[in-house]
Amino acid sequence: MELVEKHRSSCTECGQCIEVCPRYNDLGLLERLYGYLEGHSDIDGDSLLRCLTCGLCKDACPEGLGIKMLISPARQKWVSEHGLTDRQKMVDPEAENNLFKKIAELDETPVYEERSGSVVYFPGCAGTYINKIMAQATVALLDKAAVDYTVMSGVEYCCGAVSAGSGDPGPIRRNGQRNIEEIRKRGAKTLITACPGCFKAFKDIYPKMFGKLDFQVLHVSQYLELLIREGKLAPEVVLKHKVFYHDPCHLTRVMGVYREAREVLKHIRGTELANETPENSACCGFGGGVRVNYPSESLDVASDRYRAAEKLGCDTIITNCGGCMQNLIEAGKDERIEVFDLAEYLSLACGIKIEREDSRMLELVNKAYRLCISGYGKSDCL
Template sequence: TMVDPEAENNIFKKVYEMDEIPVYIDSPGSVVYFPGCAGTYINKNMAQAVVTLLEKAGVDYTVLSGLEYCCGAVSVGAGNPGPIRRHGQQNIEEVRKRGAKILLTSCPGCFKAFKEIYPKMFGEMDFEVLHVSQYLERLLKEGKLTPETTLKHRVFYHDPCHLTRGMGVYREARNVLENIPGTELANKTPEGSACCGFGGGVRVNYPSESISVASDRFRAAEKLGCGIIITNCGGCMQNLVEAGKDEKIKIFDLAEYLSLACGVNIPREDQKLLELVNRAYSLCISGYKEPDLS
């Protein structure tokens, strides 16, 4: 119930009560951006970076954000099909209503919902479903986005489980990174990639163990001589940020890093993010204890 929009112990409701949420345009558009619950309430810099890039590329876009459009993927993965049954068809109709040719998601879970689960439950989509990494690669290929700042970094790309192993999407983000001047990608394939420890309810049920798993990603990046880890999943981002509080290696979302290369610095409040999610977990989950980071 902690991710069920109708439940009182929904973690995103709690974050909303404690923090300001950005307001995005919601009007007709050929591209509908769906930031998901995490992008709307927790990983706000991730969603802001995507919107910044859509603006810069001159895309005719609109945004469907907030709990009223929850995709239901996390709930159904935990055995609760209620939210996806209540929201799925409604979400499809909302996308159609806006005249969308493309539905764009940041969250791998939302991507799986629209790309794989919804067609099985509600019939084939009449719009294209893309993950942000796939669409950013397309914008670069079409010349609608051109990195103008050289970012001289050796980077490690962290493959999100649900995106790479779950949906088979791993090349596009690497192509984006390889098109940024000065950026050297250390791991060109997903070989040897591993979980960050966040998903499957691990972070909320086994906080310390979850962060310990995330810490291993820093060792992997360090071994390859990287100063930056790039990912494109809100859960991975949160866990890596929390595990890396005392690390020299920095964490970036893919869209955020590309925004930087395009001359825009997206504001980050990592400490506030961690305080908010741990507070929300404490309020929503009986017996929750913050991870031991020692």
């Protein structure tokens, strides 16, 4: 297999990937992955499921390799041989145990007017059903800036990126072209996404699968920074906080977007940004399916972000990813540091306050996990 040969011939086995990895501590994993991908040996599922797909290993590797580039194809091979588990199917829009459909049965889902617009806001499944504050705050800011926008929300527009990351490319193949056509139909010149996974899907995966897009794709942090730069949003409220910006893995390490969110925070009076670069940034523990496969371990990783923020003397953590926000809030139930989505924090600076119910959100999502996944949490006491 060409990928294996490239990795094997370039890897010096220096161990720097393992040194930074929050999940693996055995360099022998590489040989197990080589053998499995080449068809010489089998591999245990735990070796594949523990990966957060955070990209820390690639950043640390002198050759730009890391472990993730082997994990992703190995997961797809595993699925082709063993089939999909209920954990892998739970974000497939057509699955009976779809997590977001289950949450919609348990709670009211915000409804946004579907219309034409030069800007399409794509809150993703997390922003639509779980971290609703992200979408509500962004829509409020778009209204304040008098943007001609429309919202594409709901599981029927799922981008498919999370399923693909778990080894199931089906949803992205089924939904991708249809999503592109819907955006075109609404007359959009710009698409803005809330979720880093959705951003990667539209910015990177879709063009490779379906051809060049005829609209611009921006992450919401990029668009908010643009609105401030153009004078369409002017933060006027003083927010006196020392802020730790938590870089979402797939936005920062995978897609290289980290500057704009920091620029937004620098425009908010009273706010001091403690970490001006993504140096030493790390994962929240949510990604790669780890949150549903190893719940307590996932939250332990998230707790490390509070220690990093405390070390810098921060009283606030800001992020702009639904998964990061969910994990940080749940891991920080007993912490004194507050967690905000970037759009929510900016909305406060613009005089807009939207009520948030963290305890209700956590209750709903964990109930949905238990209803959608067999044996969820029985070995991890949540």
